[in-house]
Amino acid sequence: MKTLEEIENLSLEELEQKAAETAAPVPDGLERRLREALAARELAEAARPRPARWIPYASLAVAAAAAALVALPQRGPKDTFDDPLLAYAEVEKAFQTISDKMSVGMDIVREAEQTADMPYNTLNKIQK
Amino acid sequence: MKRIIILFAALLLTFSAFAQNGKSIYQKYSDAENVSAVYVSPAMFRMIGRIPDLEVGEENVNFSSIIRSLTGLYILNSENASINSALRADAERFINAGKYELLMEAKNDGEVVRMFTMGNDKTIEGFVMLSAEPDEVTFICLDGQMSRKAFDELLATQMNK
Numbered sequence: 001m002k003t004l005e006e007i008e009n010l011s012l013e014e015l016e017q018k019a020a021e022t023a024a025p026v027p028d029g030l031e032r033r034l035r036e037a038l039a040a041r042e043l044a045e046a047a048r049p050r051p052a053r054w055i056p057y058a059s060l061a062v063a064a065a066a067a068a069l070v071a072l073p074q075r076g077p078k079d080t081f082d083d084p085l086l087a088y089a090e091v092e093k094a095f096q097t098i099s100d101k102m103s104v105g106m107d108i109v110r111e112a113e114q115t116a117d118m119p120y121n122t123l124n125k126i127q128k
Numbered sequence: 129m130k131r132i133i134i135l136f137a138a139l140l141l142t143f144s145a146f147a148q149n150g151k152s153i154y155q156k157y158s159d160a161e162n163v164s165a166v167y168v169s170p171a172m173f174r175m176i177g178r179i180p181d182l183e184v185g186e187e188n189v190n191f192s193s194i195i196r197s198l199t200g201l202y203i204l205n206s207e208n209a210s211i212n213s214a215l216r217a218d219a220e221r222f223i224n225a226g227k228y229e230l231l232m233e234a235k236n237d238g239e240v241v242r243m244f245t246m247g248n249d250k251t252i253e254g255f256v257m258l259s260a261e262p263d264e265v266t267f268i269c270l271d272g273q274m275s276r277k278a279f280d281e282l283l284a285t286q287m288n289k
Contacts, residue, residue, distance in 0.1 A: 077155055077167045084175040087168050091176065091195065094166075094203055094268055098257055099283050101241045105234030 148222045150256070150269035154202040157215050162208040168201040173272075194282055198272035205266045212265045219258050219267050228256060238262050245276075252276050 010018070081087040158165035168176075177196035206215050228244035235241075239261045246254035255270040 076151060076169065077158065079169045079172050080166045081168070081172065084172060084179060087172045088176045088179060088195070090166050090203075091168060091198075091201060094201060094270075095282060097266070098243070098255075098268065101234070101257060101259055102232060102243065102283060104236055104239075104241065105232050108234055108236060 148218065148225060150200065150202045150222070150254075150271060153215070153218050153222060153267065153269070154204060156218065157204050157206065157211060160206070160208055160211050163204060163206045163211070165205075166201065166203040168198075170199040173198045173201075194274055194278050197274045198270060200269070200271040202269040203267070205264070207264050209263060212260075212263075215265050215267060216258065216260050219256070223256055223258070226254065228254065247274075247276070250276055252279050255279075 007015075079087070081090065154165065154167060157163055158167070173195055177192050179192070204215065206212055223244050226246055228246045231243040231245050233240070233242045239259065241257070241259045244254075244256045244258075245252050252274040253272070255268075255274075257266070257268040259266040
């Protein structure tokens, strides 16, 4: 065993020579553990979501859909009638339908009014 | 991949909600079985508006002011039980998504009629009537810039016929 002073007096070449002579012992299973650790790291890397991959594509899809919606002409349905008089007749029929349905509502209101007036009228008759 | 699918589903929902209007409802159901459909375009309304003083019954009512202000009429009358509930739901979604106000609601013998208008005190920009019976649904949608006063007068005239 060399003293600290002896070690300090050794030259660089002598130190390298001594280090090469005494190889450090490798712990058991170190290689296997290193391999496992590397494999686990690779798996974790692969499993981690990479937003940078799909965000540009998704953004492009959104932009394209929005552009299509705004820029493309909105194709409307085909006119049911070619003749304005026939179309007019249908418009009038539509207004008639709306009025008929509204009349149903008005009839209910009138009936409700009559029912609401009944006690008042009865009281009036009694008072007379 | 899962995120992409969720994103596209959200996109589709957004666009479908955005596109919900009288025209889209008409296009969705007009070709279905047992559905009668009528569409009158703005161009046709302009042509009708050129017809001088149109006759309604025995009276001469000048329809032209209202007709000229209309830009679209969509009518769907469905007796197809398999689509009635979907048509009704779509129409209600469209009404709720817009700035429609309930004008009238009447329930009578299983029939529910609701009328909605959109606009202000002077102008009606949209009118929707949704009538639902157990086996029939009627959807009428009018688009335009109608004078509320003229619209009311027209309906009153028709009601007195």
